[in-house]
Amino acid sequence: EIVLxxxxxxxxxxxxxxxxxxxxxxxxxxxxxxxWYKQRPGQAPRLLIYGASNRATGVPDRFSGSGSGTDFTLTxxxxxxxxxxxxxxxxxxxxxxxxxxxxxxxxK
Amino acid sequence: QVQLQxxxxxxxxxxQTLSVTCAISGDSVSSTSAAWNWIRQSPSRGLEWLGRTxxxxxxxxxYAESVKSRITINPDTSKNQFSLHxxxxxxxxxxxxxxxxxxxGWDYFDPWGQGTLVTVSS
Numbered sequence: 552e553i554v555l556x557x558x559x560x561x562x563x564x565x566x567x568x569x570x571x572x573x574x575x576x577x578x579x580x581x582x583x584x585x586x587w588y589k590q591r592p593g594q595a596p597r598l599l600i601y602g603a604s605n606r607a608t609g610v611p612d613r614f615s616g617s618g619s620g621t622d623f624t625l626t627x628x629x630x631x632x633x634x635x636x637x638x639x640x641x642x643x644x645x646x647x648x649x650x651x652x653x654x655x656x657x658x659k
Numbered sequence: 660q661v662q663l664q665x666x667x668x669x670x671x672x673x674x675q676t677l678s679v680t681c682a683i684s685g686d687s688v689s690s691t692s693a694a695w696n697w698i699r700q701s702p703s704r705g706l707e708w709l710g711r712t713x714x715x716x717x718x719x720x721x722y723a724e725s726v727k728s729r730i731t732i733n734p735d736t737s738k739n740q741f742s743l744h745x746x747x748x749x750x751x752x753x754x755x756x757x758x759x760x761x762x763x764g765w766d767y768f769d770p771w772g773q774g775t776l777v778t779v780s781s
Contacts (some may be wrong), residue, residue, distance in 0.1 A: 584766070585714075586768075588768075594774075595757055595771035596706070596771055601765060601767045603740060607769060639706060641767065643761075643766030646710045646721065647724070649708070650705060650706035650708075653705070
């Protein structure tokens, strides 16, 4: 199965700062098949980005996704208080669908 | 707007069967452009896809190898819901279980159910 490795494990930033999260795949992926999710404590994950760079309905444009092959990035332009959460990448290039271990974005 | 509402017991004894149900509103379990998934989350295993059911002229199921011998996912068209059954559970199956939809040709998950914490303990 494809292993996704996210870095860093924790990102300590202040509101208004820019966040850059990385997701590296153990095999080359089609960009079409990479998604990003946000999860706040006690809640289900929420889809942010699909197809590596397409924002889901209702997702603010401060969230952007990029990348191809084995390296993908989620960027949050200016952190809002509600953006402090855990972020996961997920691949659906091949079964089983797999998730990264997550990056926690915390308040510095 | 599609919504998924989960229900099920929060405590299951070892060796018994874990069962969680996901009721669908705003879509149909028989949709030919969707699939209905179960995913679990635990500190030790992270987010783990377990399996899915979907209808394409007939019913299909896909299961993760890690649970393939113990899992069944059943659709219920009369109630527009689907259910997860995981038998012979051990404490390692303790997790939050989520249901989620994926769209045909796009296997990302949206939306998700609210999650059900299931603890396996005697």
